Amino acid sequence: RHQVAVDYASTVVHQSIFECISMGVTKRGCLAILVALAAYISNGARPAGEDNAMEVDDMVLEDETKVKVATLNTLAVLKSRALPTGMPTFYGNLATKKKTFVKDTVLPRIASLNIDIIALQEIDQESQEDVEAWARENRYEAKHTTAKVTQAGKLTVRDSVYLLVKNPILSVSSCEETTLEHFLTCSLTMHPSGRTIVVKAGHADVGITDSEAAALINVDILLGDMNMKADKFIEKIQPSEENKLPQEKTFDVYPTSPDDYTMYKSQFPYRKLAQAVQNTVSFQALPDGATCDSIQCSDKPAGASKDTKDIYTNTGCCYMPSPQLASQDLQLAQEIHERQLFNAQTTKDTCKYAARVCFPSSTWNAKNVKEEKVLLNVKEEGVRFTSELKKLGVMIGCKESDKTCEDEIDKETLTKLATNGKLVLESGHEDYIAVSKPAQIQNPYLDQKEAILAAGRISGFPSSAWLSDHLLVVADVVFDRGIGQAEFHERRNTFEPQAGITK
Numbered sequence: 001r002h003q004v005a006v007d008y009a010s011t012v013v014h015q016s017i018f019e020c021i022s023m024g025v026t027k028r029g030c031l032a033i034l035v036a037l038a039a040y041i042s043n044g045a046r047p048a049g050e051d052n053a054m055e056v057d058d059m060v061l062e063d064e065t066k067v068k069v070a071t072l073n074t075l076a077v078l079k080s081r082a083l084p085t086g087m088p089t090f091y092g093n094l095a096t097k098k099k100t101f102v103k104d105t106v107l108p109r110i111a112s113l114n115i116d117i118i119a120l121q122e123i124d125q126e127s128q129e130d131v132e133a134w135a136r137e138n139r140y141e142a143k144h145t146t147a148k149v150t151q152a153g154k155l156t157v158r159d160s161v162y163l164l165v166k167n168p169i170l171s172v173s174s175c176e177e178t179t180l181e182h183f184l185t186c187s188l189t190m191h192p193s194g195r196t197i198v199v200k201a202g203h204a205d206v207g208i209t210d211s212e213a214a215a216l217i218n219v220d221i222l223l224g225d226m227n228m229k230a231d232k233f234i235e236k237i238q239p240s241e242e243n244k245l246p247q248e249k250t251f252d253v254y255p256t257s258p259d260d261y262t263m264y265k266s267q268f269p270y271r272k273l274a275q276a277v278q279n280t281v282s283f284q285a286l287p288d289g290a291t292c293d294s295i296q297c298s299d300k301p302a303g304a305s306k307d308t309k310d311i312y313t314n315t316g317c318c319y320m321p322s323p324q325l326a327s328q329d330l331q332l333a334q335e336i337h338e339r340q341l342f343n344a345q346t347t348k349d350t351c352k353y354a355a356r357v358c359f360p361s362s363t364w365n366a367k368n369v370k371e372e373k374v375l376l377n378v379k380e381e382g383v384r385f386t387s388e389l390k391k392l393g394v395m396i397g398c399k400e401s402d403k404t405c406e407d408e409i410d411k412e413t414l415t416k417l418a419t420n421g422k423l424v425l426e427s428g429h430e431d432y433i434a435v436s437k438p439a440q441i442q443n444p445y446l447d448q449k450e451a452i453l454a455a456g457r458i459s460g461f462p463s464s465a466w467l468s469d470h471l472l473v474v475a476d477v478v479f480d481r482g483i484g485q486a487e488f489h490e491r492r493n494t495f496e497p498q499a500g501i502t503k
Contacts, residue, residue: 084274119201292358318351
């Protein structure tokens with residue numbers, strides 16, 4: 001009956017009672033283990049008394065049925081730059097502090113919260129060595145995905161998803177990666193019982209697909225940034241005809257309330273306009289002084305049809321579908337402006353983006369309408385860009401020498417935008433803890449939420465209070481006691497020590 005307790009006690013008998021407690025066992029449990037071991041050794045037999053025996057059994061079950069889990073998108077260091085398409089609040093001192101955010105803030109917070117399992121997303125080449133070293137020093141196993149390569153302006157970002165698992169109460173038996181999904185699926189062993197749980201951690205590009213949901217069939221805990229609204233995420237992972245999950249495979253999910261958003265970020269108000277500058281190199285194919293009116297074709301290209309995918313070559317002009325020009329056939333106008341060349345020496349991006357800037361329409365590029373209203377400080381719907389197209393980059397805050405609008409925006413411009421309330425706040429659900437029932441989520445929370453939101457409302461998100469656009473999501477996962485108890489008694493007399501446990 002007490003073989004498991006004895007085996008487990010042998011791993012901690014030479015450690016202080018305080019270290020035993022730090023390993024996740026209650027004070028009462030540690031005392032019971034040490035007393036049981038001492039009695040076993042001194043008497044040459046199992047401790048007498050059924051009550052005492054049940055106390056040890058209950059202690060082991062109580063501690064093995066609960067684990068503390070968390071997930072956090074740390075925001076890659078190399079993505080934390082004040083670019084037009086990046087994070088405008090990261091300039092000066094904030095950008096410097098971000099370089100050591102994972103090492104100085106995130107990892108110590110994991111330790112202080114005594115988290116057993118955590119998924120960390122966007123650990124890039126600037127932070128990977130810090131995570132690996134911290135894990136070794138703090139008795140966590142660290143597993144990670146193959147790095148995903150993306151661009152942040154002129155920089156190349158290689159970031160991975162990490163799964164940190166606390167030893168010795170848990171150990172990693174095996175892990176496999178699905179590179180396409182940027183997810184890691186690991187089989188973990190809980191000690192001392194040897195019970196196995198499967199944890200999947202990752203970062204979805206555009207949400208969970210049906211095939212990815214189907215792969216959750218054997219998963220006990222799902223952690224990560226899913227890039228989906230709560231209702232869509234819940235719908236996707238519950239049993240359906242599309243994902244073929246059995247009806248009994250349901251999940252307990254946190255967070256789902258609109259009061260518990262996990263992502264907050266302030267964005268540059270001219271992201272779509274910056275894309276126009278980037279993709280045309282400040283409209284370099286146009287003549288100096290070119291405006292929307294001066295490059296407008298008098299009529300659509302000859303023979304243009306929405307039923308073909310022909311590329312139309314103009315003679316130094318762009319057909320740009322203003323509401324008036326496109327009133328008879330908007331679909332035709334949209335098709336044509338995406339497939340025409342200013343002249344034979346240019347790419348189709350020149351006219352494509354000129355049309356979006358010159359004649360923004362709420363029916364087909366509403367984001368441009370919104371941005372140009374802010375830029376031109378107008379409220380009416382019929383907004384018109386009348387300045388020189390080559391000066392667009394400078395007008396939205398890019399340096400005159402930066403023709404692709406990929407350098408950091410200067411602090412003065414950003415301060416003016418923030419002061420005038422023009423930075424755009426985006427918030428929502430993206431990060432989740434999902435637990436396969438009958439296991440349950442208990443005591444869930446967003447760590448330091450109020451303090452982080454209070455600071456961000458003043459200076460924008462992220463702020464010096466928390467240098468990521470995502471909050472740390474934390475919860476206890478409690479497994480069904482009946483199942484745990486059955487497994488425990490089944491294994492009781494055939495227990496084989498796991499790695500690091502000796503008889």
